[in-house]
Amino acid sequence: MEKYGGEVPSDIDELTALQGVGRKTANVIRGNIFHEPSVVVDTHVKRISRKLGFTKEEDPVKIEQDLMKVLPKDHWILYNIQIITFGRQICMARNPKCQECFLTEYCSYYKEKMKRG
Ligand code: SF4
Known part of the structure; x- marks a missing residue:
C-alpha cells in the first residue's frame, strides 16, 4: 500500500519483492492479469x-x-x-x-x- 498505493505492480522484480510472492505466483499474475508473456x-x-x-x-x-x-x-x-x-x-x-x-x-x-x- 505504501509503495504502490494499492496497485499491484506488473514487474517481476517488484512482484517477487512483495512478501509471500514467489516467482511462480509473480508469473501467474503477470500472465493472467497483465497479459504479459510469462x-x-x-x-x-x-x-x-x-x-x-x-x-x-x-x-x-x-x-x-x-x-x-x-x-x-x-x-x-x-x-x-x-x-x-x-x-x-x-x-x-x-x-x-x-x-x-x-x-x-x-x-x-x-x-x-x-x-x-
Ligand atoms: S507425456 Fe504422455 S506418453 Fe509421456 S508419460 Fe505422460 S501420458 Fe505417458
Whole structure:
C-alpha cells in the first residue's frame, strides 16, 4: 500500500519483492492479469516438460528459461494452463495414462517404458 498505493505492480522484480510472492505466483499474475508473456513453472510443467525433452533442468528458474527458448512467445501463458490440465487428466505423476496420450512419440518416459517392455 505504501509503495504502490494499492496497485499491484506488473514487474517481476517488484512482484517477487512483495512478501509471500514467489516467482511462480509473480508469473501467474503477470500472465493472467497483465497479459504479459510469462512462463509459470509448477510441478506439472516441470515433470511434463522434462518428459517431452524441453528441458533437462530441475531448477524452476532454469526450466522457465529453457521453456522461453523453445515455446513461441504467444503460447507462454497458455502452456501452463494446458499442461496443468494435461497433468491432471492424462499425464499424472504416479500413473500416467500413456495409452490415451497423443504425445507418445515425443515422450522420453514412454520410449524408455517401451524399451523395458
Ligand atoms: S506418453 Fe505417458 S508419460 Fe509421456 S507425456 Fe504422455 S501420458 Fe505422460
